[in-house]
Amino acid sequence: MxxxxxxxxxxxxxxxxxxxxxxxxxxxxxxxxxxxxxxxxxxxxxxxxxxxxxxxxxxxxxxxxxxxxxxxxxxxxxxxxxxxxxxxxxxxxxxxxxxxxxxxxxxxxxxxxxxxxxxxxxxxxxxxxxxxxxxxxxxxxxxxxxxxxxxxxxxxxxxxxxxxxYGITVDEPQRTAPATAPQYTPPAPVAYPPTAPAPQRATAPPMPATPPPATAPVRLSKITLTKSAPSVSLAKQGGTAGAMRVNLNWEVRKQFSGWGSKRGRATAMHRDLDLDLCALYELADGRKGVVQALGNAFGALHQAPYIHLDGDDRTGGVATGENLTINLDHKDAFRRILIFVTIYEGARSFADLHATVTLTPLHGAPIDFSLDECTVPSTVCALALITHDGGDLTVQREARYLVPGRGVSPQRTVDHAYGWGMNWTPGRK
Structure with missing residues (x-):
């Protein structure tokens, strides 16, 4: 065009x-x-x-x-x-x-x-x-x-x-461009061809348009973690209190394929994809555990472990997806938190998925990163490691695909990779 x-x-x-x-x-x-x-x-x-x-x-x-x-x-x-x-x-x-x-x-x-x-x-x-x-x-x-x-x-x-x-209120300092900087001139309104007037008749006055609910001024800043810049301090971004939302959303790049039992020929699988967002935690007093949908271990926000899984989502949409909430008012109670994701059903690996992780503190800029392309038969991926360091919390991008051994669960695999040292038993949801 x-x-x-x-x-x-x-x-x-x-x-x-x-x-x-x-x-x-x-x-x-x-x-x-x-x-x-x-x-x-x-x-x-x-x-x-x-x-x-x-x-x-x-x-x-x-x-x-x-x-x-x-x-x-x-x-x-x-x-x-x-x-x-x-x-x-x-x-x-x-x-x-x-x-x-x-x-x-x-x-x-x-x-x-x-x-x-x-x-x-x-x-x-x-x-x-x-x-x-x-x-x-x-x-x-x-x-x-x-x-x-x-x-x-x-x-x-x-x-x-x-x-x-366009009328947005921005919650950031306004920057004044130098006098010599080129200035934007809004385009002239588009002139539409006139339409014939409709026949007049008595009608009730139109109801005024109802605006959406008022919101706080929008914040435009964000932080994107990459391989070359993989970590960020929450304290330096002002994100040291309130609830921090961790969202995982995904989409399927292509239809998954697998091996059918009929003469060993490849057949398409039509199963719903179910990813589970999880968190291993270690508290300052030495207590360890996991927050996950498996076993209904949804955690708690206002008591230990101060981490709560909002629910079990199967859509992967950006407005929903899988969500964890971490209570940063109790940041001193944390020693480390490992955010990870497992494939519960619907796929044999992350190879055909595209996923994005976003951490949104109540205060401070959102932190996001995309997962790298998976090239191994992985069913568990370590997403981010949050560590307590001198009163601050540091978020480290991991994006690390792990391959469980035969008969080893994804949870036990990520535990072993990061030295959590927990005992695991089978669970259901």
């Missing part, structure tokens, strides 16, 4: 894919969406991005990143049938982390039918320079139907500038 052009979107739900080619020195990018009424959000809850991944209506959610070789994508799901009638446009934006979009090769946005995966629209951005945020496109209503427009308008003030321009 050319900049400014539009196309009909006949699907009731779509996936909006932001894509680019990654590599050394290439900034990371993040997709976001703003739900607008008369050109502005109704409240900060109308902003969907990595720190606020789902709209209250359920119509828009951030599904997260995945890497396929050098190709990187970040995806938004938009259920057009559930977008509230008051919403006129859903702006589809991108922000760069660690540099300008002029250093991001192959930047594009495309709209896919969420059901069939068919491509409905694609816009390639080829003229980026100093911009650190972009409005790449928008979904808008036209005569009762949805259309997509390629926009391609950039900001040199990053996600903060883009968000505030």
């Amino acid at each position: 050319a900049k400014g052009s539009n196309v009909a979107v006949p699907a009731p739900a779509v996936r909006v894919e932001l894509g680019w080619r990654g590599g050394p020195g290439v900034p990371d990018a993040d997709a976001s969406a703003l739900l607008l009424v008369s050109g502005k959000v109704r409240s900060d809850a109308d902003f969907v991005f990595y720190n606020q991944p789902a709209h209250a209506s359920g119509a828009v959610r951030h599904e997260g990143k995945k890497n396929t070789g050098s190709d990187v994508t970040d995806t938004l799901f938009v259920d057009l049938a559930r977008v509230e009638p008051a919403i006129e446009r859903v702006v589809l934006a991108a922000s760069a982390d660690g540099g300008a979009f002029g250093r991001v090769p192959g930047l594009y946005v495309r709209v896919l039918d969420a059901s069939s995966g068919a491509e409905l629209a694609r816009f390639d951005s080829t003229d980026a320079t100093v911009e650190t945020a972009f409005v790449l496109g928008e979904l808008y209503r036209r005569q009762g139907a949805w259309k997509f427009r390629a926009v391609g308008q950039g900001y040199d003030s990053g996600l903060e500038g883009l968000a505030t321009d």
Whole structure:
């Protein structure tokens, strides 16, 4: 598509894919969406991005990143049938982390039918320079139907500038650009062809649009752990009190395959995938244990071990997934915590999964990382190790796939790898 052009979107739900080619020195990018009424959000809850991944209506959610070789994508799901009638446009934006979009090769946005995966629209951005945020496109209503427009308008003030321009309140200091810095000029409103006036009749006055619940100012900062920068101090990020949520979400890259019993031929398996998020803990007083769905060992938040598993999820969605909560008000009670994940059923290894881990303290920036591609027949993966050090807690990215020996459980395997020294018995859930 050319900049400014539009196309009909006949699907009731779509996936909006932001894509680019990654590599050394290439900034990371993040997709976001703003739900607008008369050109502005109704409240900060109308902003969907990595720190606020789902709209209250359920119509828009951030599904997260995945890497396929050098190709990187970040995806938004938009259920057009559930977008509230008051919403006129859903702006589809991108922000760069660690540099300008002029250093991001192959930047594009495309709209896919969420059901069939068919491509409905694609816009390639080829003229980026100093911009650190972009409005790449928008979904808008036209005569009762949805259309997509390629926009391609950039900001040199990053996600903060883009968000505030649409009415978002940002909980971070405003940065003033130098007088010589290029300034963004919002594009002129699009002039739509007039439509014939409808016949007039007496009707009750329309009900005012109900804005989503008011929220605290959004926080744009985040920390991404990588192989080259694998650890972070919670104290330095201000995350030393309150509840810290640990979320694991995943998607299946392809259908799992396994060996059937009929003449040894490969057959497809159609089982539900069930991953379990777990935590081994060691307290300062020497007590050890595990928090997991197996054996209904869900833990407790306000008494030892001060770790609680919220439930057992099988969808892997970013708005749900598997969640642990750690009570940082009792951080001095911890010696170490190992967050790990096991495959309970539905797959023989992590090889065909793409998973993201996000730790969100009540105070301080969220911490996230993706799992590396699995190349071994692993059914247990150590995700993150949290250690107590001089009154501080340090989060260390592990992303370590382990292969259990014959007849050895995933829990016993991760225990042995990290020297926990616990006794294990069979369990069920």
